[in-house]
Amino acid sequence: MTRLDLFIDRMVSQRACLDFAMAETAAMAGPVFELGLGNGRTYHHLRERMPGREIYVFERAVASHPDSTPDPAFQILGDVMETLPQALGRFGPVARLIHADLGGHNRAKNDVFARKVSPLVQPLLAEGGLMVSSDRMYFDGLQELALPEGAVPGRCFIYRR
Numbered sequence: 001m002t003r004l005d006l007f008i009d010r011m012v013s014q015r016a017c018l019d020f021a022m023a024e025t026a027a028m029a030g031p032v033f034e035l036g037l038g039n040g041r042t043y044h045h046l047r048e049r050m051p052g053r054e055i056y057v058f059e060r061a062v063a064s065h066p067d068s069t070p071d072p073a074f075q076i077l078g079d080v081m082e083t084l085p086q087a088l089g090r091f092g093p094v095a096r097l098i099h100a101d102l103g104g105h106n107r108a109k110n111d112v113f114a115r116k117v118s119p120l121v122q123p124l125l126a127e128g129g130l131m132v133s134s135d136r137m138y139f140d141g142l143q144e145l146a147l148p149e150g151a152v153p154g155r156c157f158i159y160r161r
């Protein structure tokens with residue numbers, strides 16, 4: 001596979017998994033958490049498909065496209081290793097949907113990070129809430145779901161509390 005193939009698989013998988021997760025959790029109240037704003041493409045997708053929903057973005061430093069930059073009130077700035085525990089104190093276990101796309105190009109490093117961040121993500125999800133991730137996560141209380149049509153195995157993962 002070329003890097004272009006991998007990139008395309010990641011993009012189509014993100015869209016398929018996010019569309020599935022938004023539909024599955026449509027009846028739930030509670031905020032959405034986007035972990036890793038980057039260029040803001042997935043944030044823009046969530047915002048356009050869920051108008052009026054509260055979407056909080058966790059990011060070290062905002063550098064997104066101007067069309068895809070959340071209001072400062074919805075930016076939670078800093079390292080997620082610190083901001084996720086703070087968010088648990090602020091919000092409690094209420095997130096309807098959490099999307100994580102925090103990784104870079106090094107898959108081994110991404111896996112190490114996913115192991116560290118998983119226990120900080122799990123308690124933020126509401127009962128029945130879904131977590132979508134570009135990396136395999138390491139949860140002890142969440143159920144991994146089958147991928148929706150269009151998603152490529154290994155490029156996206158979905159978990160339910």
Ligand code: SAM
Nearest residue numbers: 036037038039040041042059060079080101102
């Ligand atoms: N999903 C985004 C999009 O569609 O444009 C791309 C996200 S990009 C691959 C990953 C982002 O996660 C980067 O902007 C990076 O700064 C952020 N990030 C990575 N590790 C982080 C950490 N420990 N704390 C906060 N943000 C982090």
